Amino acid sequence: MGDVRVCIIDRPDRAGAQALAAVAGECRAQVLLPEELEHIDPATEAVFVRAGYWNDVDRLLDLxxxxxxVHIAMAGVDHLLTDRLRASSVVLTNSRGVLDSAIAEFVAAAVLLWSKGLLVSANDNRAGRFRYREPLGNEELTTLVxxxxxxxxACARALRALGAPLVHGVRRSERTQDPAFDSGIxxxxxxxxxxxxxAVVAALPADRTTEGLLDAxxxxxxxxxxVFVNVGRGRTVDNVALARAMADRPGSAAVLDVTEPEPLPEGHPLLACENVVISPHMSGDTRKRHERYAALFLENLARFEAGEPLVNEVGPAAG
Structure with a gap:
């Protein structure tokens, strides 16, 4: 991996380091768990963070x-953007794009779970009911993302491939011109x-402008x-209001890969809704993702060594 001093901040399973070794044929990087950060080589120039929502970035700058x-094996970086990192010259990159296809496949499956009546069938099976129903055709799946x-x-492309006749996209700051959408609104x-x-798909990042945006x-x-599907961030949705909306709409469904908090506490109204499915924040977590994370990091490492612009650059952190 060249002469750059690299440290991987990994999880206990060391899957990040193992994937890096598998893709590169070796792994000469220092590998630490988050609680071992004090042992980092002070000459470290590049850090690959695979430790979930690790955010001890100010301590990293000290050491x-x-x-x-700094490269992170996820798309969201809001938890890393401390004032010190923003003010520093350290470049931050993320793994935007690595999980897009897998998440889009999850969304397509979530929509079909509702539109083809499979969620109702699963509930009927448990209740001993047998009821004939007519599912929706894909040509009826007008969609908002x-x-x-x-x-x-990616979600828009997946749903259009299924035959969704109209897919509109919402971007917070401007009308999107992305050809994946029929139009931006x-x-x-x-x-x-x-x-x-x-179908309404929420794929919002979490920041000050999106917190609770999808409110009552x-x-x-x-x-x-x-069908309402959330594969963005849990705190962008008023989940108590969503529970009320689902209770009032027995013909609807919500499929949530994210909630706030995770997991939901016992007694949360969403947990009482038969037409709500909650998955444990894993819509993009296919078994091959670690190799894809590693490949992206190694591509950027080669660029870093050559003094070239990095892929998925979020910084200089001040940016």
Whole structure:
């Protein structure tokens, strides 16, 4: 891996280091668990973070005066953007794009779980019921994707491939021109016509502008027969209001890969809804993801050594 001093902040299973060795044919990087950070080589120049929501970045800056680059094996970086990192010259890169296809496949499956009546069948089986129903055809799946970034675009392409006749995308700051969508609309436009969509997909990142954005007023606009899928961040949705919306719409369903908090506490109203499915924040976590993370890091490491721009650069952190 060249002459750059690299440290991997890994999880106990060491899957990040193992994948790096498998892809590169070797792993000469220092490997530490988050609680071992004090043992990091002070000459470290690049850090590959595979430790989930590890955020001890200010301590990292104290311990590694030669640090120039931090890469994280996830798309969201809001938990790393401390004031010190923003003010430093350290470049931050993320793994945007690595999980997009897997998450889009999950969303397509979630929509079909509802539209083909499989969720109702599963509940009926447990209750000993046998009821004939007519499922929706894919040509009826008008779709709204709130959060038209990379993941949202992949979701749009997956649903269009199934035959969804109309897919609109919402980007917070501007109308998207992404060809994955039939058109881009504003959040206000989406809220005013929400009842016209059969599928509503939330793929929003978490920041100050999105916290609670999909609130009770927004969710009240859902149609009587709609599937709501959240693969963004749990705190972008008022989950108590969502529980009310699902209770009021027995012909609808919600499939949530994220909630706030995770897991939900005992007694949370979402847990009482038969038309809600909650998965443990794993929609993109295919078994091959570690190799893809490693391949992206190694591509960037080669660029770093050559003095070239890095892929998925979020910084200099001040940016």
């Amino acid at each position: 590694t005066p030669r640090l120039r680059w 709130v959060g038209a970034g990379g993941i949202g675009s 504003t959040f206000e436009e989406a809220a005013s016509r929400l009842g016209g969509y059969r 007023a927004f969710l009240a606009g859902l149609g009587p027969e709609t």
